[in-house]
Amino acid sequence: MFHFADLGPEIRDPSSSRSLQKYYNHRLSQLNEASVDHRDHRAGRILSGELLLSKGYEVHGLVRRVALEDPAHRLKRIEHVLDRIHLHAGSLESFPSVHRVLRAVEPDECYHLAAQSFVSYSFDDEFSTLQTNINGTHHVLAAVKDIVPKCRFYFAGSSEMFGKVAEVPQVETTRFHPRSAYGISKVAGFDLTRNYREAYGMHATNGICSITNPAPGI
Numbered sequence: 001m002f003h004f005a006d007l008g009p010e011i012r013d014p015s016s017s018r019s020l021q022k023y024y025n026h027r028l029s030q031l032n033e034a035s036v037d038h039r040d041h042r043a044g045r046i047l048s049g050e051l052l053l054s055k056g057y058e059v060h061g062l063v064r065r066v067a068l069e070d071p072a073h074r075l076k077r078i079e080h081v082l083d084r085i086h087l088h089a090g091s092l093e094s095f096p097s098v099h100r101v102l103r104a105v106e107p108d109e110c111y112h113l114a115a116q117s118f119v120s121y122s123f124d125d126e127f128s129t130l131q132t133n134i135n136g137t138h139h140v141l142a143a144v145k146d147i148v149p150k151c152r153f154y155f156a157g158s159s160e161m162f163g164k165v166a167e168v169p170q171v172e173t174t175r176f177h178p179r180s181a182y183g184i185s186k187v188a189g190f191d192l193t194r195n196y197r198e199a200y201g202m203h204a205t206n207g208i209c210s211i212t213n214p215a216p217g218i
Contacts, residue, residue, distance in 0.1 A: 053084055060105045062114070065089035092136030099143045106148050112140050113156045122182035133185030141196045141204070149202060155193040157208040158186045
C-alpha cells in the first residue's frame, strides 16, 4: 500500500488536484498492484485514472454493488478507465466485506479515500457519518494488518479536520478543532492510522488535502 515515507509519518498536502497529483507522482514506489477505495471520488479518479494506470499498476477498486449493477449512471465519471481497472463489490461498513476483497487482491499499496464526504449532510445525519467513516477506516486497517501487514497504507484526511483554525495558513503543528461530524470522523481516522503504525509497525501514513480544483482531463 502507499506511504509518504520520505516526508515523515504525517503530511499535509497542498489544496489542489494538480498539487495532489504532483506529490503522488514524486513519491510513488515501484510496486505495481494497488487497491483504491472510493474509486469515483475525485482523488480516486486522479490516482487510478491519471497516475497509477499510467505507471503500469494493476488497480483494484472497492465500490458498492449497486454501482456495478448500474455503471452507466453511477460510474460514468470513470467510464474511460473501466476496462483497465478491477472493481469489487463491497461496503466499508462491513468488515467481512472489506476482508474478503483484500484477501482476494492482497495489494502492495492501499489508498483509503472512501468516506461519507458531504460536510453539510454530516449535520443532517451525524450517526451514519461517524459510523461509516470511523468504522470504515478501522475495518480497512484491521484487514490490512491481518492479511497484508507489509502493505503500504495511505489515509486521506481533510482540511475539515482543522475546523475552527487557530492560525492561517495551517502548518504541521496546527491543532485540530473539527466543527462537523465529518471533520471529527477524519480526525478519528487520522488517529487510528497513527495508532496502527505505532502499535503494529505498519507502513501507515496520513495525508491532509483539500481538493478544490477539477481534475484535468476527467
